[in-house]
Amino acid sequence: METFTIKDIARELGISTSTVSRALRGSYEINPETKRLVMECAERLNYRPNPIALSLKGSASRAIGVILPQIANYFFSQAINGIEAIAYNRGYHVIIFQSQESYEREVANVQQSMSRKVDGLLMSLSSETSDVAHLQEVLDKNVPLVLFDRVSAELNVTKVVADNFGGAFAATEHLIQSGRKRIAHLTIQPWLSITQERLAGYRAALEKYGLEFDESLIRYGTFGPDEVGPMVDELMRYSSPPDAFFTASDRLAVGCLQALRQRNLHIPEDVSLIGFTNLNVAELLAPPLSTVVQPATEIGQVAAERLIDQIERKHRALPIETVKIPTELIVRSSTMTSSEVVSL
Amino acid sequence: METFTIKDIARELGISTSTVSRALRGSYEINPETKRLVMECAERLNYRPNPIALSLKGSASRAIGVILPQIANYFFSQAINGIEAIAYNRGYHVIIFQSQESYEREVANVQQSMSRKVDGLLMSLSSETSDVAHLQEVLDKNVPLVLFDRVSAELNVTKVVADNFGGAFAATEHLIQSGRKRIAHLTIQPWLSITQERLAGYRAALEKYGLEFDESLIRYGTFGPDEVGPMVDELMRYSSPPDAFFTASDRLAVGCLQALRQRNLHIPEDVSLIGFTNLNVAELLAPPLSTVVQPATEIGQVAAERLIDQIERKHRALPIETVKIPTELIVRSSTMTSSEVVSL
DNA sequence: ATAATTTGCGCAATCGATGTCGGGAACGTT
DNA sequence: AACGTTCCCGACATCGATTGCGCAAATTAT
Numbered sequence: 001m002e003t004f005t006i007k008d009i010a011r012e013l014g015i016s017t018s019t020v021s022r023a024l025r026g027s028y029e030i031n032p033e034t035k036r037l038v039m040e041c042a043e044r045l046n047y048r049p050n051p052i053a054l055s056l057k058g059s060a061s062r063a064i065g066v067i068l069p070q071i072a073n074y075f076f077s078q079a080i081n082g083i084e085a086i087a088y089n090r091g092y093h094v095i096i097f098q099s100q101e102s103y104e105r106e107v108a109n110v111q112q113s114m115s116r117k118v119d120g121l122l123m124s125l126s127s128e129t130s131d132v133a134h135l136q137e138v139l140d141k142n143v144p145l146v147l148f149d150r151v152s153a154e155l156n157v158t159k160v161v162a163d164n165f166g167g168a169f170a171a172t173e174h175l176i177q178s179g180r181k182r183i184a185h186l187t188i189q190p191w192l193s194i195t196q197e198r199l200a201g202y203r204a205a206l207e208k209y210g211l212e213f214d215e216s217l218i219r220y221g222t223f224g225p226d227e228v229g230p231m232v233d234e235l236m237r238y239s240s241p242p243d244a245f246f247t248a249s250d251r252l253a254v255g256c257l258q259a260l261r262q263r264n265l266h267i268p269e270d271v272s273l274i275g276f277t278n279l280n281v282a283e284l285l286a287p288p289l290s291t292v293v294q295p296a297t298e299i300g301q302v303a304a305e306r307l308i309d310q311i312e313r314k315h316r317a318l319p320i321e322t323v324k325i326p327t328e329l330i331v332r333s334s335t336m337t338s339s340e341v342v343s344l
Numbered sequence: 345m346e347t348f349t350i351k352d353i354a355r356e357l358g359i360s361t362s363t364v365s366r367a368l369r370g371s372y373e374i375n376p377e378t379k380r381l382v383m384e385c386a387e388r389l390n391y392r393p394n395p396i397a398l399s400l401k402g403s404a405s406r407a408i409g410v411i412l413p414q415i416a417n418y419f420f421s422q423a424i425n426g427i428e429a430i431a432y433n434r435g436y437h438v439i440i441f442q443s444q445e446s447y448e449r450e451v452a453n454v455q456q457s458m459s460r461k462v463d464g465l466l467m468s469l470s471s472e473t474s475d476v477a478h479l480q481e482v483l484d485k486n487v488p489l490v491l492f493d494r495v496s497a498e499l500n501v502t503k504v505v506a507d508n509f510g511g512a513f514a515a516t517e518h519l520i521q522s523g524r525k526r527i528a529h530l531t532i533q534p535w536l537s538i539t540q541e542r543l544a545g546y547r548a549a550l551e552k553y554g555l556e557f558d559e560s561l562i563r564y565g566t567f568g569p570d571e572v573g574p575m576v577d578e579l580m581r582y583s584s585p586p587d588a589f590f591t592a593s594d595r596l597a598v599g600c601l602q603a604l605r606q607r608n609l610h611i612p613e614d615v616s617l618i619g620f621t622n623l624n625v626a627e628l629l630a631p632p633l634s635t636v637v638q639p640a641t642e643i644g645q646v647a648a649e650r651l652i653d654q655i656e657r658k659h660r661a662l663p664i665e666t667v668k669i670p671t672e673l674i675v676r677s678s679t680m681t682s683s684e685v686v687s688l
Numbered sequence: 689a690t691a692a693t694t695t696g697c698g699c700a701a702t703c704g705a706t707g708t709c710g711g712g713a714a715c716g717t718t
Numbered sequence: 719a720a721c722g723t724t725c726c727c728g729a730c731a732t733c734g735a736t737t738g739c740g741c742a743a744a745t746t747a748t
Contacts, residue, residue: 003459005734016698021736031696051459053734055396056703071440072425077416084415084442088449093456096415096440098428105432112437115347115395254625261628279625281598284605286630349704360728365706375726397704400733 004045012041024049055117063093064307065113068124069101069150074250074278075296076124079148082300083122090308092119101222103128110134120144120311122303125152127189127222144310148303151193151322158310159322160303164194164276167292167327168201171246171274174290174329176209178337180244180272184217184235186228186256187248195220198248198276217242228255232263244272244335253277253289257334261286273334288332295325348389356385368393399461407437408651409457412468413445413494418594418622419640420468423492426644427466434652436463445566447472454478464488464655466647469496471533471566488654492647495537495666502654503666504647508538511636511671512545512590515618518634518673519588520553522681524616528561528579528586530572530596539564542592542620561586572599576607588616588679597621601629601678617678632676639669 006024010017015034023030023038041047055061064087068076080096087094095118099106106126111134113121121138123145132152138145139157151159175183185202187195199218206213216238219231235242245260247253253275260267267273267287274290275282282289302323310318350368354361359378367374367382368391385391399405408431412420424440431438439462443450450470455478457465465482467489476496482489483501495503519527529546531539543562550557560582563575579586589604591597597619604611611617611631618634619626626633646667654662 006736007734017735018699018737019697021734022697025736029696034696048455048459050400050734051456052396052399052461053703054736056394056400056734057736058703059736070425071415071428072418072421077421080442081414081416084444093441097437098424100428111392112395115392117396254628257628281623281625281629284598284601284629285625286628286632288630350706351704361705362707362729363727365704366727369706373726378726394704397733398706400704401706402733403706 003050004047005050006047008045009038009041009047012045013037058117060119060311061117062091063095063116063118064120064122064304064311065095065097065109065116065118066122067097067099067106067109067113069099069126071096071098074280075149075294078278078296079124079300079303082297082302083304084300086301086304086308092308099126099129101127103131107134110138114138114141114143118143120146120307122146122148122307124148125150125192127192130191144307146303146307146310148299149194153193156320158306158318158320160299160306161194161197161322161324162294162299163324163327164197165201165204167276167294167329168198168246168248169205170201170327170329171276171290171292172202172205173208174331175244175246175272175274175335176205176211178272178335181211182214182217182240182242183211183244183246184219184242185246185248186219186223186231186252188220188252189222190220195248202246223252223255225255228252229259229262232256232259232265236263236265242271244274246274246276248276250275250277250279253279253282253291257285257289267334268336272336282330283332285334287334290332290335291330293328293330295327299325347394348391349394350391352389353382353385353391356389357381402461404463404655405461406435407439407460407462408464408466408648408655409439409441409453409460409462410466411441411443411450411453411457413443413470415440415442418624419493419638422622422640423468423644423647426641426646427648428644430645430648430652436652443470443473445471447475451478454482458482458485458487462487464490464651466490466492466651468492469494469536471536474535488651490647490651490654492643493538497537500664502650502662502664504643504650505538505541505666505668506638506643507668507671508541509545509548511620511638511673512542512592513549514545514671514673515590515620515634515636516546516549517552518675519590519616519618519679520549520555522616522679524588525555526558526561526584526586527555527588527590528563529590529592530563530567530575530600531592532564532596533566534564539592546590567596567599569599572596573603573606576600576603576609580607580609586615588618590618590620592620594619594621594623597623597626597633597635601633605630611678612680616680626674627676629678631678634676634679635674637672637674639671643669 006017006020009020020038023035051061066083071077084094097109099109103126106129132154135155146158148160151161189195203213245256247256265271276292278294278296282291350361350364353364364382367379395405410427415421428438441453443453447470450473476498479499490502492504495505533539547557589600591600609615620636622638622640626635
């Protein structure tokens with residue numbers, strides 16, 4: 001099954017390529033009978049228009065680009081699933097690029113996807129990205145862009161995010177209500193939108209319950225596999241150490257759990273632990289991990305829908321808005337109160 | 345920063361596009377001085393050749409296509425990481441497609457990547473794929489192809505796989521040595537290469553220790569979230585139920601763990617459990633899960649290296665071979681013997 | 689019957705880059 | 719002085735598809 005071109009059809013039927021092209025696109029100025037012949041021939045040869053040629057001509061490529069920090073990450077891989085499902089249903093292909101949390105690679109990815117003429121771009125920013133000029137250029141070229149999860153306030157585009165504030169508030173409130181007073185917050189890079197929102201939720205909950213906000217209980221960073229442990233040590237050496245940990249990502253939740261267990265700190269007796277994650281095994285961990293679930297698949301779906309809506313209605317601009325997807329607090333053993341533990 | 349073409353440079357310098365093209369590619373028949381001018385101008389305008397135009401011309405696109413069943417899967421997402429790392433270092437971009445375990449979508453993905461003129465293809469077959477005609481066509485078009493993990497015996501191409509036989513043998517042997525005699529094997533679709541190899545390893549270990557191979561202890565399938573439970577029930581109702589479970593995938597291992605716990609079957613007292621997985625949280629589960637680790641990242645790296653080697657040495661055919669990456673048995677609590685459990 | 693439309697289709701340009709061919713200039717050779 | 723070589727470079731076709739323009743034939747209007 002070689003690949004046939006519009007020329008093959010033209011030759012076969014003894015007509016010009018222009019006529020074939022127009023017939024296939026259903027132009028009104030082609031004889032219905034000719035159209036029928038062309039369609040039939042195209043069908044017979046299993047003709048597929050060459051996307052490269054189409055792209056070169058500047059028309060739609062029916063492909064959307066997805067640029068995100070890391071695929072090997074629960075949240076993002078689920079988000080991709082959501083994106084793919086919607087894109088496939090609406091007839092788009094998905095081309096995925098990883099920035100590997102590098103600004104430079106993110107810029108290269110954007111260039112790549114632009115020159116590969118994607119119809120639109122779906123992005124979650126790398127943790128190194130603070131300058132968004134490369135994205136402004138995308139907008140200037142009139143290529144639809146939707147940000148999800150890690151977004152930038154500087155860009156006037158549609159954004160799809162979890163309710164980070166609400167989720168962090170709920171998690172913190174839950175910890176407070178279960179008797180915790182010194183809540184450490186382990187989070188990622190401070191300049192990311194999600195970090196700030198979660199931190200704000202955390203602070204708001206503390207405030208509501210009249211607890212002091214202690215900057216020394218907050219830790220930012222890209223914690224490698226062996227960096228969480230020392231940080232836990234440091235925190236636990238305080239004269240008044242934390243009695244709970246609230247972590248802001250999958251990786252941190254797991255790293256923290258591991259570090260606490262290695263140090264023989266019992267959860268939830270010694271410290272309480274709650275994550276902000278999508279781990280589907282959270283329930284099977286020891287102890288089962290309380291968590292704020294971000295609906296990753298749904299975020300991906302909504303983002304893809306918005307993007308394709310924009311692509312297909314390019315003339316009238318669609319309203320630009322920030323869609324907030326609710327998060328859900330799931331309480332498991334890792335945040336039980338001491339009395340609950342005893343009563344087991 | 346708009347995007348400049350070879351024409352812009354030509355106009356700027358008052359020379360022809362051919363000269364610019366040749367100068368940029370360092371052709372010997374261009375005056376060094378002219379070359380310098382062109383290079384300088386290209387630099388100044390931040391010229392980037394348009395990959396679409398290049399692809400249309402049929403030359404290298406410096407992109408490799410990756411087609412695999414599911415991104416939201418530990419094994420595959422790590423494999424992608426490995427692939428990406430190598431590809432990036434060697435100057436290639438990676439375009440990822442998901443077949444979603446569907447034969448039809450896999451075929452569509454192959455067509456897409458062909459018409460997008462990737463320089464080579466890296467694939468892991470969907471579970472529905474038994475006919476590999478679409479891949480034979482890829483080979484017929486002389487596009488380099490490397491299969492990894494889920495491969496097909498019918499295709500004469502380079503393959504990169506984990507040592508599935510060895511891993512399954514080691515896991516089974518370990519179970520036997522720790523006193524288990526009725527070992528159930530939960531695995532995926534029987535026609536997949538990895539399934540057969542693992543099953544063979546399992547059988548070989550049973551044989552070595554003179555244990556009977558009981559077909560009724562084997563279960564094949566694409567187990568959905570709630571399908572593992574009933575299967576466990578069925579097995580445990582046998583007059584001589586299994587005293588160990590050996591599962592062949594991440595999903596099955598977790599599903600099985602969950603099902604066993606829900607049914608109040610204690611691990612490892614009642615039954616032993618070992619998986620064939622890449623879960624980085626295996627150690628943190630309750631109980632910590634013994635497992636055969638497949639080096640997913642390494643598989644991806646090796647596959648990408650082989651592919652790019654083939655792409656870059658297209659003239660002389662490289663030897664076709666099957667690379668087997670060693671697996672590693674990691675013993676944790678889920679497969680302890682009863683005496684070990686007591687001694688805790 | 690002649691002019692004015694409409695219908696159906698082909699020619700050629702275009703997108704960005706490459707590659708084949710061939711030509712003019714400068715040089716060297718008899 | 720006439721011819722052959724090199725050296726540089728430009729014109730043009732090409733990849734696959736779309737599209738503006740124009741043209742002939744068929745149809746309708748006058």
